[in-house]
Amino acid sequence: MGGWAQFKAIVRKDLIRELRTRDMLVSMILFVILAMIIFHYAFTVEEGSDLTWFTGGMLWVTFIFAMLLGLNRSFAQEKDERCLDGLLLCPVDRVTIFLAKTAGNLVFLLIIQAVAVPVFALFFIERSFLGDLLPFLVVLLLADLGICSLGTLLATISMNTRSRDLLLPILFLPLIVPVLIAATGATTLIFAEGTGFGSLAMRMLFLLGFDAVFLVAAWGTYDFAIGE
């Protein structure tokens, strides 16, 4: 049995379930939109205030908290009716489960961002950044991969604990800070100045390194993490 076919089966199952129930997507989109409205009123104290240098931070803090909501739910459904046992009974490499769950979470985060970024631009960005869309998308993908790989690993570890709703943020938020710093810096530069790949290279490399570290870490530990 090929791991690729099993990967596709798990991703397809998660997408069908989510598109049917919209449990995760609706709560994440609502959270993101409400957070932006609150930011809009909280930071627009004076007419004409320049929020450009806050934009990257606002955007990524919103995405990270929205993802926390989604991560808790993505494993809650596996615990329903002990579906996780059914999955673990299958002859599937545990790393395939990790990669498929990470890919599913990545798809959900990208859907949220496809809705949220235009709304965010409408509220907070004064200059058009369409010319810098490619570097922005690269930063988005690299940061998303880090958020989803770390988030999936930690959601797996915390799902078997009684205080998983508390444990996940306690583990996730400190560890995601490096991604937050790099993604915020890169995004703010793009929104404020419009910058090419050259000045973002170090931040992108950092994000790539973070992604690699947590993908490898999950590779080595996921069997243990998803076990007992």
Add this chain to the structure above:
Amino acid sequence: MSDGQDRQDGGAPLEIEVEGLRKTFGRREVLKGLSFGVPRGGFLSIFGPNGAGKTTTLRVLATLLTASAGTVKVAGHDVREDPMPVRRAIGLISHNAMLYPDLTAQENLRFYADMYGLTDADERISDLLERLELSARRYDVVRTYSKGMRQRLAIARAVLHRPRVLLLDEPHSGLDPRAVDILDGLLAEIRDEHTFVMVTHNIAKGLEWGTKLMIIEGGRIAYEHAAGVDHDAFSAVYREHVHDGSVL
């Protein structure tokens, strides 16, 4: 001996071999050195009170828990060292359906068929749904099913990949009489081709199906006997070994 399948029990090679199985959760030792074997085609009925370690034993056989000590082989493969062939060889029917409530019966079985790499998935799914009288509801989400229907679908999930060994954890629990009949009918149909381990509180069912009977109490085997014991005699033995046990 070099391979578990070389060992014999009453003439048939052993399909399940357990030697000195111990399982600890924190400081609590739940299994305290179980040793038993089930020959190919055998049916082991395990009885015992709640908390005796029956389900833990089954979950170790199913590779869902790792033994703290001892060796466990299923279908000739060590469950810890070589779990993939074990997972291909086993099916688990539990009182938890292990089905995704927001997917249809068809989608649930298709998912598991893909996970097991079945090449004849469509035919197999249609055949099982027909036999389990679920064809008419195959495109309904499982959330709308009754407990009995879910349990029937759980049976289809467990036997979908044609496992050699079936592990049954309280399979009759919560079933209506019709679902019990369907489950028993299916078990009778596949009885000769499979090896079974059934954990149950239902002594009548355990005696009806079992070729070997076992009582686990406090993480140890308190009683082990070949089939052929009548209900009253076994109930007396059960009461003797399990002080707080109620028997059915």
